[in-house]
């Protein structure tokens with residue numbers, strides 16, 4: 001077998017490009033790029049592909065959508081609304097749905113893709129969090145990702161508002177109330193955003209510009225940056241046989257990964273089309289045009305807004321009136337404080353963790369969640385908080401289905417929102433430590449094979465089988481958190497760093513992270529090794545890094 | 552699509568690492584060794600064999616035994632799917648021409664025809680490509696060495712010196728006057744867009760404190776615009792939404808002025824004397840804009856006389872000046888003082904005595 005000759009046309013194109021860009025070497029290197037194989041790496045891909053689908057379907061919608069709040073009387077194909085006064089935005093949404101072939105499909109594809117996009121980003125982020133893939137050198141990509149998630153929320157809210165139907169108008173009304181609750185500048189922000197009092201005539205055209213130009217533009221730039229960084233730093237990989245900090249093992253870009261990724265893009269697009277074809281979403285013609293005086297009960301926002309809805313529902317009715325001013329805590333805290341409480345730790349986590357653990361090493365092999373119990377537990381309590389808020393957003397549905405009074409569900413959620421995350425933290429941490437113990441035992445004694453053997457003495461024992469090489473690499477994959485630089489120097493004088501307030505907070509937190517550590521199992525019963533003694537001192541970060549890479 | 556079923560164990564991951572550290576620092580080492588020479592990684596700069604380094608494939612040393620028969624069946628499957636995808640496109644165009652949009656059902660059929668065929672096209676292509684990767688292409692893992700991300704120390708130092716030399720040459724480090732005035736010029740630049748945005752909207756002033764109700768404004772029914780006589784609204788338990796006369800189609804006005812009119816038996820009301828004067832014969836008027844974040848508090852439970860806001864379930868007692876009995880709203884719904892005019896039509900006595908809707912900072 002020999003390599004087939006390059007077809008003339010292809011060679012011609014290649015030469016044309018290479019003459020101008022010197023591209024042979026560059027292309028050769030990049031087509032050989034290696035992608036580790038793991039299902040969880042597909043989550044980010046789903047987000048990327050659904051973003052592309054959103055761009056395509058959204059552009060189609062702009063050809064007919066008319067972002068105007070000018071009022072007209074409807075006389076289009078949907079006869080039930082004949083004679084109804086409505087904004088042109090709503091009218092053109094009806095037109096896309098009932099007078100443009102494929103219009104309803106593209107609307108539904110756009111909406112479904114938006115939901116998939118945000119869900120995929122969300123789960124992708126959880127995978128990065130729980131595996132510690134955000135650690136040095138990937139902190140900046142974490143920041144970009146978190147920004148994308150937040151922009152995704154905003155972009156979805158803007159898009160949801162555009163059709164100007166009854167539900168989307170109610171979303172805007174709530175947004176107005178939230179803006180008004182901001183101390184000092186709230187009324188100004190609201191008047192500037194809406195161009196006057198609610199609803200005015202400016203909000204939809206303004207949201208349209210933000211929705212189709214500004215935010216997608218920023219998101220596109222961030223997505224490109226995200227991938228350039230990823231490409232340059234290469235993927236992380238899960239622990240396993242042969243996988244080291246200094247290499248990356250997987251399928252090369254060309255030819256196999258390219259086709260795999262292509263197949264996956266078509267799969268994501270196909271599923272979105274399937275949903276668009278057969279699963280009705282946001283049937284705005286049923287809701288009618290927006291009017292501030294009417295509302296349909298039992299309406300639910302898109303899933304990614306549910307948690308804010310929940311937090312608004314269960315927060316107690318606190319409001320402070322003093323010195324002629326009003327502080328609407330019952331809006332301010334649940335609508336702005338709670339998202340802040342969720343997003344702030346999320347954004348700063350890589351830096352916070354690095355500060356507490358003092359771990360400035362480069363990490364390319366990811367953690368198994370169990371091997372970072374405090375991080376995993378913290379993440380689980382965040383997920384619990386989010387999940388409970390989200391459920392609280394459906395408290396009326398829950399109370400109806402379970403036939404409990406609304407009052408009861410609300411009080412249940414008030415307690416659960418405080419206790420749930422704490423319980424989640426404790427339980428998760430225990431599970432992680434238990435799993436670590438099991439790994440350590442399996443690494444040193446093998447695993448219990450279930451085979452019972454009788455010894456010559458008559459005693460029965462269970463045969464322990466050694467792990468396979470791959471399983472063993474995984475079982476001992478845990479990396480110790482390094483010790484903080486000595487708090488006390490050679491002469492017993494506390495170092496300046498650890499004497500300060502922050503220094504003390506830091507060593508407390510560090511202690512909290514490492515205090516329950518389970519020593520890493522030593523392979524093949526070579527003793528248990530006390531991990532604590534052997535903690536690497538944090539020397540010069542520089543030297544550490546290079547050592548890490550070579551080991 | 553991910554799969555790990557590397558059916559050829561020997562071509563997998565190398566068990567050993569190269570003995571000398573220098574190996575790993577080579578610019579790019581790709582490929583894993585064939586079983587016979589597993590002590591050494593093959594790399595792109597290996598001397599070419601027979602003048603064609605890729606005689607055995609793009610990744611020298613990588614192979615994956617798979618029966619010709621299985622590969623052929625994979626090719627056939629892939630081809631079948633690709634043909635189905637093509638037929639899907641034919642169906643899509645046919646569906647576009649055949650199914651017209653219009654009423655709800657026509658539109659639904661058109662949607663299903665277009666969406667269904669699009670789904671077939673896309674999923675068939677996805678399946679064909681999957682067959683291609685899984686059945687036709689070989690499976691193997693390639694090992695790629697990472698370069699250390701931090702630069703070597705001398706490189707870094709050289710760059711630092713170069714950069715500072717440039718700064719010095721430019722005079723930036725030497726002349727503070729230059730530096731500081733440049734900063735002075737730049738600093739306000741970020742604020743200018745904010746100044747420009749000032750005309751996005753008018754100032755709030757006292758606008759949120761007033762609605763369109765004035766002394767004598769008729770209460771007209773939302774939707775029909777008909778004025779309402781007290782005598783026509785006389786059965787206890789009745790509820791109706793009204794807006795100021797002349798503002799029936801003004802959304803900005805409705806957004807603030809909408810009022811919920813409720814008829815109770817006068818003896819059911821538990822109000823202060825002043826509030827009692829704001830009602831007329833058991834007819835009581837509350838702002839319909841929820842004091843939480845502004846949804847219409849549109850639901851009314853006759854048996855308990857409770858007004859419920861469906862957004863976050865704030866509940867107000869219609870008998871007791873809309874006192875909050877449950878939920879996140881912190882204040883009662885403001886009451887609109889009403890009475891009847893000479894002809895018996897319900898009219899406002901005045902505007903609300905406090906701002907309606909969600910709380911805001913200057914509300915006080």
Ligand code: HEM
Pocket residue numbers: 051054055057058059061062065093096107110111114115117152155156158159160161162163211212216219281282
């Ligand atoms: C990147 C994230 C995006 C998200 C999460 C998103 C989300 C949404 C949502 C939920 C709707 C309401 C759809 C409905 O049910 O009617 C919508 C409407 C719309 N979007 Fe997007 N969108 C995104 C990007 C874009 C882009 C890039 C464009 C244009 C280039 C676009 C154009 C439109 C238009 C014109 C509408 C109104 C049409 C209608 O509602 O029928 N969107 N968007």
Ligand code: FES
Pocket residue numbers: 841842843844845846848860861862863864865878879880
């Ligand atoms: S707006 Fe009425 S309860 Fe929130």
